[in-house]
Amino acid sequence: MSQHHEHREHREHREHQAHSSHDHHSHGHGAHAHGGHGSVVHAPSGTATEDYQRAYEQAEPEPGGTVVRVEVEAREADWEFASGRTTRVWAFNGQVPGPFIDARVGDVLEVRLTNRLPEPTTLHWHGLRLPAAMDGTDMVQHPIPPGETFTYRFKLLDAGTFWYHTHSNEPVQLERGLYGALVVRASGEPELDRERVLVLSDVKLDARGQVAASDDRERRGGREGNVRLVNGISEPELMMWGGQVERWRIINAASSRYVRLTIGRRPFRVLGTGGGMLEATTITRDVLLTPGDRIDVVVGPFEPGEVISVLSEPYDRGLGERSAEQFATVRVGPAAPSRATELERPRAIERLVERGTAPTREVTFSERTDVHGDVTFLINGEQHYRADPVTVGELQVWDIVNASSIDHPFHLHGFFFQVLERNGTPPAYRSWEDTVNVPAGGRIRIAWIADDRPGEWMFHCHILEHHAGGMMAHFAVVRPDNDNGASRQSAG
Ligand code: C2O
Ligand code: CU
Secondary structure, eight states: OOHHHHHHHHHHHHHHHHHHHHHIIIIITTOOOOSSSSBOOOOOOTTHHHHHHHHHHHOOOOTTOOEEEEEEEEEEEEEEEETTEEEEEEEETTBSSOOOEEEETTOEEEEEEEEOSSSOBOEEEETOOOOGGGSOSTTTSOOBOTTOEEEEEEEOOSOEEEEEEEOSSHHHHTTTTOEEEEEEEOTTOOOOSEEEEEEEEEEOBOTTSSBOOOOTTHHHHOOOOSEEEETTEESOEEEEEETOOEEEEEEEOOSSOOEEEEETTOOEEEEEETTEEEEEEEEESOEEEOTTOEEEEEEOOOOTTOEEEEEEOOOOSSSOOOOOEEEEEEEEEEEOOOOOOOOOOOOOOOOSSOTTOOOSEEEEEEEEEOTTSOEEEEETTBTTEEOOOEETTOEEEEEEEEOSSSOEEEEESSOOBEEEEETTBOOSSOOOBSEEEEOTTOEEEEEEEOOSOOEEEEEEESSHHHHHTTOEEEEEEEOTTSOOTTOOOOOO
């Protein structure tokens, strides 16, 4: 990329910002409820434009790194989920999922998103530790109106399997196709025979093969599709060579469907989770992937001629158990040599706290049904809850309590946490996570520490109907001395 090009990009970006700063004066300012509890008006603060500008300018690659530039256009498109039938979708660059982004730790990712949809949109970078201003929520930016362009630019700090998705009108926009995979690589990763990135999702199609209108009854459990997808294709076949060992990075991008993943009910090895590599790989036969969650596994070797089903096994998330569901079929071809190397200890994960540490905060998920049978989704008794600020560097030990009768996947934006306990029992392995299932009636204890990225953040249930229905909370990360880089104000 030439210097000249770099300059031009930058100028366009300034023009866009000039525009949104004007926007701010006209209606954004003062709309933001700061401090204390209570519901929150979703609008960026008065300093959002400067915060964005600073984050943009500070994003420089590490020595040896590069700027990975991606142009995306969100627009309507025709897509074949299954051959012979076309569905009108909303997609990035006309494809479901959107373009696969492949980068390395220390690179800067710069994504210019142009909105050609009939409604505003934003992009959220699920699982990434980025500046708040680049998080893509309506607390840090104005949604991008139709016809406009917005540039996300940030440095990639962690290796792992991530994804990006719309953070506007999610129940509609995400199901229609506005999501994609992002892999960040580090040096010294295991060498397997092949890597696949499998984005699991679902879509509800009507008799004409179009995305079905939403139904009020879908609000409680969340909408589940009648077509199950892997990389935008209904129940595809995957070809593998006999005797080979592959790395599969699996993302659950579905609106609300839980996937209790098995690969032919064979044992497989878990390399990493949402927050990257584990300390030591672990062997299992199934793993629960809630919406938003990822897993990084080693698959195979299989015998030539084997046919293996990639399934979601029965799991009851409080709505009754369903039978096993097919996502894909693996067909194993003739034997081929394997060059897969032995897995070393992937990385050390330092324990944040000892077990038994008292929680510093409780977060309660609940639902309420009114006399008309309408359900609302709540955090600490409120929709769109305003949670207490979190101070940079201060240990957080949170109990996430599920006071409802269905499971809810808890997702924290921008920071990784360690799960200390699930219903009082320590998990099988230590890991970094950004999404964790909170079972119906259950309690999950997590620990995390905010690194120095002050700003507006959120956590929410990743069942999109619940999130949209208010099962979410906003909070500020603040510096201990209240010097937030001339950034967050606390007056409301
Ligand atoms: Cu993938 Cu606000 O989430
Ligand atoms: Cu939920």
